[in-house]
Amino acid sequence: MLKAVVFDDEFIVLKGLTKLIDWSEYGVELAGTAADGLSALETFRKLRPDIVMTDIRMPGMDGLQLIEAIRSEAPDTMCIVFSGYNEYDYVKRAIKLGVVDYLEKPITIVKIREGIQKAVDRIHEMNEMSSLKQKWQQGLLEKRTLDLLLKGEEATGEWAAVFGGDADRVAGVTVLAYSDEDFRLDGRAEYRTVYASNGSESLAVLFHLDSVTDVWETELSSWQSSAVGSGRTYSSVGDIPKSYREALRALRYGRYLEGKGWIRFEDLGDSHSVNPQLSEREEAVLFDMRVGDKDGLMRKLDEYLEEFRNEKLDPEIAEVELLKTVFHGFEVAKETGGNTAEIMGPGYLPQMELRSMQTLDEMAGWLRREMEKIMDWILSVRQRSKHSAVEKAIAYIGDNFGRDLTQQEVADHVEMNATYFSLLFKEQMGISYIKYLTKVRMEKAKELLKEEMPIHEISEKVGYYHARHFSEVFKKQTGMTPGQFRSRGRGT
Template identity: 65%
Template sequence: MLKAAVFDDEFIVLRGLERLIDWAEFGIELVGTATDGISALALFREKKPDIVLTDIRMPGMNGLELIEAIRSEAPDTMCIVFSGYNEFEYVKSAIKLGVVDYLEKPVNIEKIREGIGKAVARLAELNDYSSLKRKWHQGLLEKAVANLLGKGEEAAAEWQKQFGDDSGRVAGVTVLVGTEEENVVADGEGHRVVRLASGPERIAVVFHLDSLSDEWSRGLEAWSSAVIGSGRTYPDIADAPKSCMEARRALRYGKFLEGKGWVRFEDLGETDAQSPALSEREEEILFDLRIGDKTGLLEKIDAYLEEFRGAKRTPEAAEVELLRIVMHGLDVAKETGGSLPDMYPADYRPQLEIRDLTTQEEMAAWLRKQMETIMDGILSVRHHSKHAAIEKALRYIGKNYGRDLTQQEVADHVQMNATYFSLLFKEEMDISYIKYLTQVRMEKAKLLLGGEESIQEISEKVGYQHARHFSEVFKKYAGMTPGQFREGRAAR
């Protein structure tokens, strides 16, 4: 609802306007009146009315001075003035100040209604224009951010122009990717968020202002709905494409591991494991290697080889491309803790083998055989090592859950690549590492809540430095706050 105020030194005018105008008819609330200019300005500053009706002649500060002060502080305020018969020079000054209407005294109710109608219509036009302008600017900003994610440094200048004055405050950028419209990360004092849609993906780009605090992620830590992947935070805006690529990888693994919640790229332990030169098809092949899906792997290899056969490559280019896939496949095999001698003889040299092949069909058959052998080796190592490794990991978690315990640290403890460890953990435990750690912490917290320690002390004992964060996670897990849980136990 709009707000209006009336200023006039004649009490009868004020009372008449209060009683004879149906303000609600115009969608307006009359928020106050005043009989002198000083009181009128104070009331304006307190109530911030959208429409002001004022007499020109008032004690303390005349109507023109009042309008000038109001317009300097709030240029979009609609002002209507009342004037006497001999005040034409004042009226001209009021018009120059941008009043929406002027009414000669004695004021007529119908004229006042017309003036109010003009003010309301002008405000509607102004709001429509402002809304259109905001949408137009938002569209330009979104386009600039989309280009930044695709082109990095090349698009930084246009991004800076559209982002505005805050661009000089940006201390870093983090990209999140999901598949649903979720505003789990909202603007805050220390960051701004720009949201984009790219096909089925929903992207949120967090621009950190002044410093790299963790304020933006607090809502994500207790997030339990559709999976959201996040990339690393980079201090250089030009690295936004890297964060975006990482967020997509985290989303993909998150869908496989759990299907919901927040998955950070850092927790995958893949900082250098993947070359950005790999195509989407090649990344899909390596993904199936990691999750141990032999049927899916061979299907993707066959689809890749169909494309390979249809492309016109020199023998040298084909050799390099297939070798690259095999080498990345061997890197994935190393993640399992296995060694090359387990899969190949000590003198195995794939670069020499492929050089002896002369036809495209021979090369295609060679690649399929190599990838199938790598997969068999991965599955064999996984079968023999997973139980012991996970048992060792569970013992380590049980001893160290009370501090910041990353998946990378636990994976290092069992001497595994972090990504491979996360997949193995989910396969063995039927729950992701993060959710298992939270479960251990929450169950321990339940036991501690039966004692006398404060919520803050319990929070720190189970690995949370901030009681507020601990309480949010506990409520998600147990359906009630720690305080409510403690009261429930005491009542038994």
């Protein structure tokens, strides 16, 4: 509801405007009155009303001086003046000060009503204009941020112009990719979030102000409604495309590994580097190969080959595109650590095979066969190696869970590519490496909580250097804090 105040040194005017006007009819509350100019200014500063109705002739400070002070402090305040002096100079000054209406005394109820309605209408118009301006500015900021995500350094100038004064305060940027349209972070002073979309991709860009803190990580650690992937944090705004690609990779693999919740790009392993030259289609094909989804792979290849035939490319260009796809497939095969020479045998020269083909259909059929061979080999290697490798990893986790134990370190221990290991572990155990490690740590914590050891020491023993983080994870896993769990065990 809007707020209004009335200032007049005549008691009967104040009484009449208080009693005879149904302010609520206009969506207005009469919040205060004053009988002199100095009290009126004090009342205004205390209440910050939307509408001021004031007499011109008042002791202490006249109405026009009062309006001048009010407009200098709050230029959007709607002011209505009334006076028994119908002098041109007063009218001219009032108009110059931007009053909504000038009413001559004796004022009538009809005139007051018209003045109030005029002020209310003006406020609504201003609010509507302000809302439209904000939407326009927000839309422009989203567009400039998307340009920044796609172009990086070359788009920083136009982005900074729209981002405003905070641009000089940005100490780092982190990109989040998410699958739930309702995903939103709480507003924080430590960072400013801009939400954007690129086709089907939903993105949140965190611009860390003044310094990079872990506030956003604490907030995300409890998110369980859907999958959210985060890229690494970069100190330079121009490096934002890297965090963008990493966030998309984390989301894609996070959906498979975790199902929902937050997964960081760093948790995928050091070898999970992003090749900026890969198209979205190529990324999707390699993803299916890594997770062992042969049906998905063949379906995507058929879609790609249908487009390939329709494009009617020159033979030389077609050869390069198809060879590139096969070589990417071999890169995924190498991640298994197996001997890729087993796939096609020694002396394999795919480029020579391609050049011997006469039609696009022959070339398309060749690609499909080659990729299927690679996929079948990957699946056979997985089947042979996953049991022993995961057993070795579990033993290593059991011996080392009490310190900072990265997935990369465990993958190195079992002599596997970290990406391949993470997917193999999920396939064998049914849960991701991160969830398994957390489970091991929480089970050990439960054992230690039965003893008299302080909670902060238990936190360190199970691999958490901050007791607060440990408590948050423990509660998330068990539904109670470590202290509550200990009390329940004692029966207290």
